[in-house]
Amino acid sequence: MSHSSHILVCRGTACVSGESREVQAEFEKQLQERGLGEQVRVVHTGCFGFCARGPVMVILPQGTMYCEVRVEDVGEIIEKQILGGQTVERLLFKDPVTQEVTEKIDDIDFFKKQVRIALRNCGHINPDDIREYIARDGYKALGTVLAKHSPEEVINILKKSGLRGRGGGGFPTGLKWELTRKSPGEVKYVICNADEGDPGAFMDRSILEGDPHSVLEAMAIAGYAIGADRGFVYVRAEYAIAVERLTTAISQAREMGLLGKGLFETDFEFDIELRLGAGAFVCGEETALITSIEGNRGEPRPKPPFPAQAGLWGRPTLINNVETLANIPAIILNGAEWYAGFGTEKSKGTKVFAIAGKIGNTGLIEVPMGITLREIIYDIGGGIPEGRKFKAAQTGGPSGGCIPADLLDISIEYDTLLEAGSMMGSGGLIVMDDSDCMVDIAKFYLEFTCDESCGKCTPCRVGTKRMLEILERITEGRGTVEDIDLLKELGHGIKEASLCGLGQSAPNPVLSTLKYFEDEYIAHVRDKVCPAGVCKKLSRIRIVPEECKKCGACARVCPVDAIKGSPKEVHEIDPDKCIKCGQCIEKCCFKAIKR
Amino acid sequence: MTLQDLEQLKVDILSEHAMTGARKKVRITVGMGTCGIKAGAGDVLNELKKQFEESRDVVVSYTGCLGMCSREPLVQVAVPGKPTVTYFNMTPEKARRSLSSYVKNDKLKR
Amino acid sequence: MEQTMSEHDEKLTKLNRVLEQYAGKPGALIPVLHEAQKIYGYLPEEVQYHISQGLGVPLADVYGVVTFYALFTMTPRAEHNIAVCMGTACYVKGAGQLVEKIGGELGLKFGEISEDRRFGLEATRCIGACGMAPVLTVNEEVHGRLNADQMGELLEKYKNTH
Numbered sequence: 001m002s003h004s005s006h007i008l009v010c011r012g013t014a015c016v017s018g019e020s021r022e023v024q025a026e027f028e029k030q031l032q033e034r035g036l037g038e039q040v041r042v043v044h045t046g047c048f049g050f051c052a053r054g055p056v057m058v059i060l061p062q063g064t065m066y067c068e069v070r071v072e073d074v075g076e077i078i079e080k081q082i083l084g085g086q087t088v089e090r091l092l093f094k095d096p097v098t099q100e101v102t103e104k105i106d107d108i109d110f111f112k113k114q115v116r117i118a119l120r121n122c123g124h125i126n127p128d129d130i131r132e133y134i135a136r137d138g139y140k141a142l143g144t145v146l147a148k149h150s151p152e153e154v155i156n157i158l159k160k161s162g163l164r165g166r167g168g169g170g171f172p173t174g175l176k177w178e179l180t181r182k183s184p185g186e187v188k189y190v191i192c193n194a195d196e197g198d199p200g201a202f203m204d205r206s207i208l209e210g211d212p213h214s215v216l217e218a219m220a221i222a223g224y225a226i227g228a229d230r231g232f233v234y235v236r237a238e239y240a241i242a243v244e245r246l247t248t249a250i251s252q253a254r255e256m257g258l259l260g261k262g263l264f265e266t267d268f269e270f271d272i273e274l275r276l277g278a279g280a281f282v283c284g285e286e287t288a289l290i291t292s293i294e295g296n297r298g299e300p301r302p303k304p305p306f307p308a309q310a311g312l313w314g315r316p317t318l319i320n321n322v323e324t325l326a327n328i329p330a331i332i333l334n335g336a337e338w339y340a341g342f343g344t345e346k347s348k349g350t351k352v353f354a355i356a357g358k359i360g361n362t363g364l365i366e367v368p369m370g371i372t373l374r375e376i377i378y379d380i381g382g383g384i385p386e387g388r389k390f391k392a393a394q395t396g397g398p399s400g401g402c403i404p405a406d407l408l409d410i411s412i413e414y415d416t417l418l419e420a421g422s423m424m425g426s427g428g429l430i431v432m433d434d435s436d437c438m439v440d441i442a443k444f445y446l447e448f449t450c451d452e453s454c455g456k457c458t459p460c461r462v463g464t465k466r467m468l469e470i471l472e473r474i475t476e477g478r479g480t481v482e483d484i485d486l487l488k489e490l491g492h493g494i495k496e497a498s499l500c501g502l503g504q505s506a507p508n509p510v511l512s513t514l515k516y517f518e519d520e521y522i523a524h525v526r527d528k529v530c531p532a533g534v535c536k537k538l539s540r541i542r543i544v545p546e547e548c549k550k551c552g553a554c555a556r557v558c559p560v561d562a563i564k565g566s567p568k569e570v571h572e573i574d575p576d577k578c579i580k581c582g583q584c585i586e587k588c589c590f591k592a593i594k595r
Numbered sequence: 596m597t598l599q600d601l602e603q604l605k606v607d608i609l610s611e612h613a614m615t616g617a618r619k620k621v622r623i624t625v626g627m628g629t630c631g632i633k634a635g636a637g638d639v640l641n642e643l644k645k646q647f648e649e650s651r652d653v654v655v656s657y658t659g660c661l662g663m664c665s666r667e668p669l670v671q672v673a674v675p676g677k678p679t680v681t682y683f684n685m686t687p688e689k690a691r692r693s694l695s696s697y698v699k700n701d702k703l704k705r
Numbered sequence: 706m707e708q709t710m711s712e713h714d715e716k717l718t719k720l721n722r723v724l725e726q727y728a729g730k731p732g733a734l735i736p737v738l739h740e741a742q743k744i745y746g747y748l749p750e751e752v753q754y755h756i757s758q759g760l761g762v763p764l765a766d767v768y769g770v771v772t773f774y775a776l777f778t779m780t781p782r783a784e785h786n787i788a789v790c791m792g793t794a795c796y797v798k799g800a801g802q803l804v805e806k807i808g809g810e811l812g813l814k815f816g817e818i819s820e821d822r823r824f825g826l827e828a829t830r831c832i833g834a835c836g837m838a839p840v841l842t843v844n845e846e847v848h849g850r851l852n853a854d855q856m857g858e859l860l861e862k863y864k865n866t867h
Contacts (some may be wrong), residue, residue: 008610043606060609110663123626123661123671134601135608143598199792199831202629210659237739237776238832241629257596265597275732276739279830295734296766297773313731356664356794356835363630363836364662394793430793444796454773554654564718630836633847664836 005040005082006060019071020055026074040082066091110361113380115350116341118326119366122210127245130252133213139258142217145224146264146370151181154225158328160336162348166584167193167284167321168425169501170414173328176318179308180226184315190222190231191312191319195289197281198238199448201428203352204322206364211326212249213250216272218325220259221332223270228316229270234289237276242296246274281398281452283304285500286319288454300454300500321426323352335403343369347413355381355528357430358388367412374408377431384449393517396425398445398452399505401512402438421512423505437534438517439524443471445509449502460503463494467510475535479525488514535594536580540595545570554584554593619655621698625685626669635686636668642687643670646695653698664681672697719744720752724759734762734770738777774831783818783825785863788842792831795839796840799852803839804828807854824863 004429009024027042058065059077064087072091073091078085114123125132133139145154180188192215196204208215219231235243250272253259261269275293282288283298290312292298311317327349331339340348345367353376356362360382367376373393377383384390392402395479401422403410410416414424414460432441450464467490491507491514498504514521523529530538543554543563550569555563555571562578573584573593585593596605625631625640640657647653661669666683671678672694682693723740727733737760741752743801748771757764760798771777789795804826808814818825834840837849843863851859 006606006609007608058610060606114662119662121629122659125658126656127659128625131604131608134605135612137605139601140598140605143596143601147598197830199796200794200835201831202835206628206660206662238830239629243630263596264601276736277774278735278739278777280773281830292735293732295732295762295770297769322653354835356838357797360839361663361665362794363664363666364660366662397793428793430797432797436797443795448791550732629832630834633834633837633840633849664834667836 007040007042008058008060009042010056015321020057020069022071023055023057023069023074024326026071027078030074030078036078036082046330064092085289104460109382110363110365110380113371113375114213114366115368116366117330117339117342117350118207118214118323118352119210119364121214122206122364125211127210127212128248130213130249130256130258133223137333138213138329139217141332142220142224142254143264145221145332146268146408151225151227154221154332155337157332158225159330161326161339161408162336162343163324163327163331164347166323166327166351166426168396168423170424171323173320174321176308177222177225178320179306180316182257183309185316187315188226188228189312189315189317189413190219190226190228191289191293191307191317192219192233192241193284193286193289193319193321193327193363194233194235194239195277195284195286196239196322196426197452198399198426198428200354200356200394200430201397201426202354203364203427204517205239205242207322207326207352209245212242212246213253214329215322216246216249216253216259218320218328219272220263220270221328222318222320224268225426226316228318229269230273232273232293232312234275234277234283234293237278243274243276250274253449280454281448282500283455285502287500289319290317297454299454300502317590323427344411344413346415351412351424351427353427353429355429355431357394358384358433360385360432360437368397369413370411372409372411373403376412376429376542377408377521381431384431384433388435390431391434391436392432394422394430394432394436394509395428396423396505396508397428398449399423399501399508400425400428401508402432402441402516404516420496420514421508435532437530437532437536438474438513438520439471439475439530440532440534441561442510442513443468443475446471446506449506453502453506457497457499457503459494459497460499460506463490464503464506466490467494467507471510474521474524475530475538477524477528477535477537481522481525483517483525484521541573541578541580541581541582542577542594543571543573543583544594547590549590549592551589553587553589557583557587606609615632620675622673622696623647623653623655623698624661625655625657625675626667626671627657627663630660630664630668631667631669634667638687639668639670639685640691642690646691647698670694674698706864716744717755720755721759724756729761733760734767735774736755738767738771742777747781749779768785780818785843787829788827788829790829790830790832790834790838790840790842792835792838794831794835798838800839800841802853803841803851804854806846806853807860810860824860 007027024042031037031040055069056067056168057069059081077088080088080101098213121136155174155177158177163173165173194204194208223231233246249481277283280298284298286307288298288300293312307319308316334516343349350366350368352366354364365380390405392404394402403420403422410420417424446468450468453460453464455461470483470487474483487510490509494507495504519530522530524538528538532540550567552567560577560579562574563571623643625636627636647655659682663669668685670682670685671679720741723737742748753767754764757767789800791800792867798809811819813825813826813853815828834849839851840849
C-alpha cells in the first residue's frame with residue numbers, strides 16, 4: 001500500500017494527556033468517511049519533545065507542523081491541507097520572533113524557470129546518508145516495481161514517458177530496455193555510463209556527488225526489467241569525490257538490504273561494482289566503454305552487434321547514462337504521464353545543462369525541453385558579463401556545434417538542435433562573446449578530438465589530423481580560400497566513414513562554425529585578419545594617432561621594445577617586432593591602443 | 596525489507612527530522628560538490644563545525660551541488676518556522692560573522 | 706633518488722597483495738594498474754612485467770593498455786605537477802595565457818618536466834570546475850579564477866616548498 005500523505009500524531013505522554021489519542025481517532029474516522037483512507041495514513045510517533053504546545057502533529061510530505069490540535073480542528077485540517085493543499089495558519093507552529101524578509105531559494109531568478117527532476121535531491125540531502133534519500137522516497141520506486149509490476153510493465157512505463165538517452169544520443173530509453181530484455185541469454189548486465197568527458201560538462205558528476213542512490217536504485221530497476229543481476233558503474237577516475245560517494249552509497253545500500261540478494265523479499269538480486277576509467281575520452285562511446293571494462297584498450301567496435309545483443313563479455317548489456325538513470329525512480333513514482341507532461345511533442349521531460357563560459361551565472365540547471373536558448377542565457381544565466389555581445393552558444397561539446405545569435409529563440413529539443421547543425425549532446429552549454437574567435441574555437445575542439453581519437457579507424461585518426469593542420473594554417477595566416485572547401489570536403493568524409501560516434505561527430509564544430517561564421521574564416525584566409533583579435537599572427541595592435549597623448553607608458557611596458565616615440569611625438573608600434581602580448585593596451589590610460 | 600518496512604523507515608526518519616525541527620534545531624547545510632570544494636567549501640564547513648561544535652541547537656551538515664557554481668561556496672541555513680536562507684560566496688570569516696549573527700541573534704545581514 | 710631495499714620490498718609486497726586480490730577476475734588489468742600507479746607513482750617496465758606475470762596477461766597487452774590511457778604514465782612525476790585544465794570553459798576564459806606564462810617562467814612545454822624534477826607542466830582534460838574557470842591544479846591542490854599575472858606569485862610559493 002502506498003500512501004501519498006502521512007499524518008504523524010505525537011503519542012508521547014504529554015500529548016496523550018492533551019487528548020492526542022482522540023485526535024488520531026477522529027482523523028481516522030473522518031478520512032474513512034471521505035474515502036481518503038487509501039491515500040492518507042495516520043501514524044502515531046514518539047515524543048516530538050515539544051510538550052508545552054501539545055498535542056503536536058506533523059503532516060508529510062509537506063512537513064507542516066501543527067500545535068495544540070483539538071478534535072474540532074480535524075475537519076478543517078483535512079479540508080484545507082489534505083484536500084486543498086493549504087496550511088491552517090492559526091494552528092501553525094510560530095516562532096515568537098518576528099520574521100524578517102528572507103530570501104527563499106526558490107524565489108531567485110536562477111531557480112524560477114527550472115524544473116528539477118534528475119536533480120531533485122541534489123542540494124537537499126546529505127549524499128553520504130542513505131536515510132536522507134529514503135526520507136525523500138528513495139528506493140520506493142524499486143520496492144513498488146518489485147511488488148506490483150512485471151518487467152514488461154516497467155518497460156511500458158518508460159516507453160510511455162518518452163524518456164530519451166540523456167548522454168547525447170537521444171535513443172528512446174524504453175526501447176533500449178525492451179531490446180535488451182528480448183535478447184536471448186541467461187546472463188545480462190546493466191552499465192551506468194559515468195565517463196562524462198565533454199569539456200565543459202559536469203551534469204553527471206554533480207548527480208553522482210549529490211544523489212548517488214538515485215542512480216543505484218535506477219540500475220536495480222533496470223536489472224529487474226531486463227533480467228540482469230549485476231551492474232557496473234564506469235566512472236572517470238578524475239572524479240574523486242563522486243567515486244568516494246558512490247563507494248559509500250553502494251556499501252550503505254548493501255547494509256540496508258537494498259542491494260544484494262532477495263531484494264524486498266522477492267527472488268530478485270542485484271549488485272553493483274565500480275570501475276574507474278583511466279583518462280580516455282573515447283571510452284564514453286558505449287562499445288569502447290565495454291572494451292575498457294573488459295580490461296583492454298578502449299577501442300570501439302563496429303555496430304551491429306549492438307550492446308543490447310552482445311555487449312560486456314559477449315552478453316546482452318544495457319548501457320544508460322547517469323542523468324537518464326536519475327530520472328527513472330521519479331518516473332516510476334509519479335507515472336509516465338506526469339513526466340511526459342513536461343517538454344515538447346518529440347522531446348519529453350527535462351534536461352540538465354552545465355552552463356559555463358562568458359555568462360553571469362555559471363552553473364548547473366535543469367529545464368523543461370522546449371525552453372528557448374534565450375531564456376537559458378538571459379533569464380537563468382543572467383546574460384553576458386562586462387557588457388559584451390553574445391556571439392554563439394556551443395552545445396554538445398566536441399561532437400556538437402555552435403548556435404549563433406540569430407537562433408537565440410530556438411526551442412531546445414533533440415531535433416531542433418540537430419537541424420541547427422549542433423546537437424543536444426550530454427548537456428554542456430558554453431557561451432561565447434564577441435571576443436572569441438570562432439576559427440580558434442573550432443581548432444580547439446579539433447585539437448581535442450585529434451588527441452582523443454583512439455587510432456583504430458583511418459578516417460578519424462588521419463582525417464582529424466589533416467583538418468587540424470588546415471585550421472592551424474588558417475589561424476597562422478597561411479590559409480587559402482581553397483582550404484575552406486577542403487575543410488568541408490574532409491569533414492563530410494570523416495562523418496560518413498568513421499567507425500564510432502567520436503569520429504562521426506568530430507567535424508561538427510568545424511562544419512557548424514563554417515555554416516554560421518564563414519565570414520570569419522574568409523577574413524582569416526583572404527584579408528589575413530582575425531576579427532576577434534585572438535589569433536596572434538593575424539591580429540595587429542596599433543596606436544590611434546589622434547588619441548595618443550604621447551605619455552610613453554606603452555613604450556615602457558613593452559617587453560620587446562616594439563614601441564617607438566619620444567615624449568613629444570605620437571607613438572608607433574613596429575609590427576615586425578610586436579608579439580601582440582597586449583600589455584600596452586592594458587597600460588594605456590587613454591584607450592588609444594586597439595587590436 | 597519489504598515495501599511496508601521501507602515506508603515505515605521513511606516515516607521514522609521523517610518524524611526524527613520533525614522532532615529535530617520541534618526542538619528548534621537550526622540546520623546549516625554546506626554545498627560540497629566539486630565546485631563548492633574547489634571554491635573553499637571545506638574550510639567553511641570546518642569553521643562552522645568548529646563554531647557550533649558544542650551547540651545543541653545547531654546541526655551542521657553538507658550536501659551536493661545546488662547548481663550555482665559561480666557563487667560557491669553556498670551555505671543554506673534553515674531556522675525552524677522560517678524560510679531557508681541561502682548565503683553566497685561564503686568564506687570561513689563570513690561564516691563566523693554573518694551566520695552566527697543570524698543564528699544567534701536573528702539578524703539577517705545581506 | 707635512491708630507493709632503499711626495504712622500500713622496494715614494501716612496494717612489491719603491496720603490489721603482490723593487489724595481484725592476489727584480483728587474480729582470476731575478468732577485466733582486472735585496469736583496476737590493478739590503477740593500484741600499482743598509486744603504489745609506485747608511475748608504471749615502469751619492471752612493474753608492468755610483474756603485473757603481466759601475476760595476471761597471466763601478455764606484456765604487450767599490459768603495455769598497450771598503459772600507453773592507451775592518459776592517466777597511466779611511464780615516467781616518474783615531478784615534485785610539483787602543474788596541470789592546466791584545457792576544457793572549453795577554461796580555454797575561453799584564458800587558460801592559454803596561463804600556460805604561456807608558466808611555460809615562459811619555467812622553460813617548459815606541455816608534457817615536460819624540469820631537469821631538477823621540481824616542476825612538471827601538463828594539460829588536463831576538463832576537471833568539471835567550469836564555474837571557477839580558468840583552473841589549474843598543482844599536485845592535488847586546485848587553484849581557480851586565475852589570471853596570468855598571478856602565475857609568478859603562485860610559482861614562487863611552490864618554488865619555496867618541498
